[in-house]
Amino acid sequence: MKKIFYISAAFVSFLLVMSCEKDFREIGGNVISNNNFTTDQITLEVETTPIDISSVRADNIAIGNLGEYWLGVYNNNDYKRVEASIISQLNITPNPRTEQNSTTDELDSIYVFNDAYLILPYESTQTGRGTNGVPEFRLDSVLGNDQVPVAIKVYRNGTFLNRLNPNDPSEQNSFESDQSYTELELLNDNPNYVHVPNPVDTILPVQRELSTGSTFFDEVKLNNSIPFIRIKLNKARMKELFWDKFGDPEFSTTDAFNQYFKGLIIKAEGTDGAMVPITLNTTRPSVEFYYTETRVEIENGARVVKDTVLSSYPFTLSGVTNSQYKMSAAQSPAPTATSFNIQGTAGSMARINILNGNELQTLRERNILINDATLTFNIDASRDTTKVPLRLFLYRETSNGDEQIKDAITEGAASFGGGLSIVDAKPSSYSFGITDYVSDLISGEIDENSPLILKVFNTPTDLAVDPSTGALRNLNVDTYNWNPRGVTILNNSISNGDKRAKLTISFTEEKEDN
Numbered sequence: 001m002k003k004i005f006y007i008s009a010a011f012v013s014f015l016l017v018m019s020c021e022k023d024f025r026e027i028g029g030n031v032i033s034n035n036n037f038t039t040d041q042i043t044l045e046v047e048t049t050p051i052d053i054s055s056v057r058a059d060n061i062a063i064g065n066l067g068e069y070w071l072g073v074y075n076n077n078d079y080k081r082v083e084a085s086i087i088s089q090l091n092i093t094p095n096p097r098t099e100q101n102s103t104t105d106e107l108d109s110i111y112v113f114n115d116a117y118l119i120l121p122y123e124s125t126q127t128g129r130g131t132n133g134v135p136e137f138r139l140d141s142v143l144g145n146d147q148v149p150v151a152i153k154v155y156r157n158g159t160f161l162n163r164l165n166p167n168d169p170s171e172q173n174s175f176e177s178d179q180s181y182t183e184l185e186l187l188n189d190n191p192n193y194v195h196v197p198n199p200v201d202t203i204l205p206v207q208r209e210l211s212t213g214s215t216f217f218d219e220v221k222l223n224n225s226i227p228f229i230r231i232k233l234n235k236a237r238m239k240e241l242f243w244d245k246f247g248d249p250e251f252s253t254t255d256a257f258n259q260y261f262k263g264l265i266i267k268a269e270g271t272d273g274a275m276v277p278i279t280l281n282t283t284r285p286s287v288e289f290y291y292t293e294t295r296v297e298i299e300n301g302a303r304v305v306k307d308t309v310l311s312s313y314p315f316t317l318s319g320v321t322n323s324q325y326k327m328s329a330a331q332s333p334a335p336t337a338t339s340f341n342i343q344g345t346a347g348s349m350a351r352i353n354i355l356n357g358n359e360l361q362t363l364r365e366r367n368i369l370i371n372d373a374t375l376t377f378n379i380d381a382s383r384d385t386t387k388v389p390l391r392l393f394l395y396r397e398t399s400n401g402d403e404q405i406k407d408a409i410t411e412g413a414a415s416f417g418g419g420l421s422i423v424d425a426k427p428s429s430y431s432f433g434i435t436d437y438v439s440d441l442i443s444g445e446i447d448e449n450s451p452l453i454l455k456v457f458n459t460p461t462d463l464a465v466d467p468s469t470g471a472l473r474n475l476n477v478d479t480y481n482w483n484p485r486g487v488t489i490l491n492n493s494i495s496n497g498d499k500r501a502k503l504t505i506s507f508t509e510e511k512e513d514n
Contacts, residue, residue, distance in 0.1 A: 039371070041506040046375070047353040048491040048501055050340040051453070056481040058177035058323040061163055065281055067458055068482045069323055070345075071120070071152070071229075072195070072268045072275035074144040078334070078384045079343045079486035083326040084275055087181055089161050089263040089319030090287060092254050095246050108296040108303060110211040115290050116238040117204065118154055118266070120229040121222060121279040124199060135225045137199045143275045143387055143484060149194035150273035154231055155265040156241075158182030160258075161320035177325040177346050181265050189232040197276050201227045208310060211294040218310055222284055229278075233287070242315075243289060258319065267324075275484065280321060286314040323482060338493045339380045342392060343486035344456035350489070351397065352452040354503050355441060360449055363442045367510040373438035374417075377454070378429045378499040383488035385427045392418045392430045392487075393457035395477045398450045402477040405452070406436045408464035409472060416464075418457055427487070438505060456483045 060066055070084035123140040130136055159181040165171040204220040222228055241261065245251060250260035264287070268275075279285065293309045325345045334341045341348045354375070355363070375394070379385060396403045408416040417432045440446040460466075461480040466473050490496040 037508050037510055039506065039508050041504065044355065044359055044503045044505065046492050046501050046503050047356055048340060048489075049351040049353075050334075050336065051349045051351055053346045053348055053481070055176040055178040055346050056325075056479045057174055058179070058325070058480075058482070059173075059175040060321050061172050061174060063461065063480070065321070066323060066480070066482050067460070068141075068277045069280050069321070070275050070482065070484060071266060071278050072144070072150050072197075073270040073273040074275040074484055075272045076144070076384055076387070076486065077331040078488060079330050079341060080347050081271070081328040081330075082275065082345055082347075082484050083268050083270065083328075084345070084484070085265065085267040085324040085326070086278065086280075086317075086321065087157060087159075087161070087179075087263065087265050087324060088280075088317040088321040089258055090261065090315040091318035092251060092257040093314060093316070095251065095313070108298070110294040110296065112209050112211055112292045112294070113235075113239055113243045113289065114208050114292060115206055115235055116233040116242070117206075117288050117290070118229075118231040118233060118264070118286075119204075119222070119288050120231075120266075120285050121282065122197070122199075122201075122227050122229065123277045123279050124227050126224070126226075135202070137202070137227050139197055139199045139227065139276065141277050142197055145272055146197045146274040148270075148273040149196050151269045152193060152195045152229075152231060153191075153265075153267045153269065154187045154233065155183040155267060156185045156187055156261070157263040157265045158184040160262050161322070163320060175320075175322045177323060179322065179324065181324070183265055183267075185237070187233045187237060187264075189234050193231060195229060195231075197274050199227050201229070204228075204230045206290045208290070208292055210292055210308060218290075220290070220312070228284075238287075238289070243291075254319075263319075264317070280317055284314075284316070286316040289313040289315075325484075334380070334383070334488050336491075338495055339383075339488050339490050341486060341488050342389070342454060342456060344389065344458070344481050344483035346481070347456070347484070347486060349453055349455035352394070352454055352501070354452065355438075355449055360441060364444065368442070368507040369509075370435055370439040370442065370505065370507050372504075372506045373433070373435045374504045375432045375434055375452075375502075376429055376504065377431070377489045377501050378496075379427050380488040380490050381426065385487070387485050388420065388427050388487040389456045389483060389485045390420050391457040393455050393462045394418060394432050394434075395453050395455075395462075396450045397453050398448060402453065403475055404464040404477060405432075405434060406440060406446075407432075407434050409475075410436055412465060413463060413467070430489075438503075454489075456481060456485065458483055 069086050071086055073083050075081045124137040127136050127138050162173050165173045202225050205217045206220050207215055208218045209215045250256055290312045293311055295306045296303045297306050327346045340350050396405055415433055418430055421428045458480055461478050463473055490499050492501045
């Protein structure tokens with residue numbers, strides 16, 4: 001077999017070529033040919049096979065937090081319907097009172113429980129201020145029909161969210177997106193509560209009650225007055241489960257508390273509506289207990305009211321926090337003869353086979369230098385393209401497991417590609433630069449021509465290299481996938497013409513008479 005030169009070893013190749021009077025010169029990734037070499041380009045067919053995803057990893061145990069937690073319903077007829085829910089432990093914080101109505105010789109504080117709410121901040125952007133100076137916001141990344149109400153039910157979770165694998169405590173546990181959880185009891189004050197996303201939801205009117213029995217309304221806001229979801233919980237039941245037990249052993253440590261109260265299931269239900277990302281990387285997503293504290297001093301044997309403080313006691317969503325995706329089949333599935341769907345969460349992906357038949361062996365028998373190899377996937381413009389993923393991801397399905405492609409490691413995310421291309425203000429295509437990978441296949445440095453997998457990109461779990469350090473994050477690819485967006489891709493059918501899925505290789509080749 002003739003000697004093959006590789007672009008990944010440009011300097012060594014240069015010395016070898018110079019010694020043989022063969023003038024390979026690499027300038028910005030391009031090769032300039034002389035009389036001994038010619039450059040050419042070939043377009044090769046690829047094979048595409050749709051893959052239905054049954055579940056993805058959906059816990060935060062290994063990574064701290066998922067990139068996004070979604071709540072609600074997203075129904076796009078071209079893709080699977082998603083009902084996205086959140087399951088989370090609660091974090092116990094220092095009790096603001098060690099004993100209700102505790103009395104000393106000098107001070108008597110009287111605590112009155114007002115109400116309990118589940119607080120979930122939206123992801124939002126401030127757009128300005130109104131004429132009255134009040135901040136105005138835009139909700140970010142709302143998917144679906146935000147005019148259709150979605151039922152949200154808050155259950156007491158009966159499934160212990162163990163960080164360790166019950167079958168092997170030396171290993172971390174994991175939870176899939178289709179994990180079943182025990183719904184012990186409904187905690188909603190209103191069992192028929194429904195939700196519609198609204199950027200003006202920046203105030204919670206809490207009815208305050210004093211020790212005297214008098215009541216009034218207090219306006220509660222979050223930091224920077226950001227909008228949030230508020231779900232009122234059953235006051236009587238929350239008093240029994242929490243308020244009346246704050247001094248009990250169940251609330252003495254985090255472990256004791258998580259054994260007693262295993263967390264919440266925040267469940268979205270419906271056939272249509274909107275889905276929103278929820279900000280869980282702050283201290284405010286929580287179950288809030290609102291109460292008043294009337295402080296009384298003893299003066300000359302008489303009780304004198306000094307002041308009344310309006311307070312809240314938060315149990316933040318923390319610890320093990322999982323997503324759950326209930327998927328329903330697309331009403332208008334992609335026509336498999338000409339296209340396939342790529343959808344995040346537990347949606348769909350595709351298997352891509354390149355250099356099929358005798359193509360790889362034929363290239364190995366030629367004396368070529370691979371200048372560029374690009375995989376291109378064009379979007380089916382006849383389908384809904386209003387909420388397509390901004391980026392797709394490509395990796396290898398090897399006999400050793402799912403692995404990053406070499407170019408994602410050596411060239412970086414920008415050069416590796418996968419970003420959405422816009423043409424004439426419309427989503428057009430996704431492309432991947434796999435020059436190093438194809439070069440290694442042709443050289444035999446990689447001997448396994450593995451299928452490639454195309455899926456929706458998730459950051460940071462799909463990044464091969466840590467952008468802050470430049471270090472390899474993980475050669476293996478995890479199944480995390482929380483981006484629910486979908487896109488329809490034209491497959492390798494000849495009827496798709498020049499827009500069919502294809503591999504384009506440009507190369508430099510030694511002339512036969514040299």
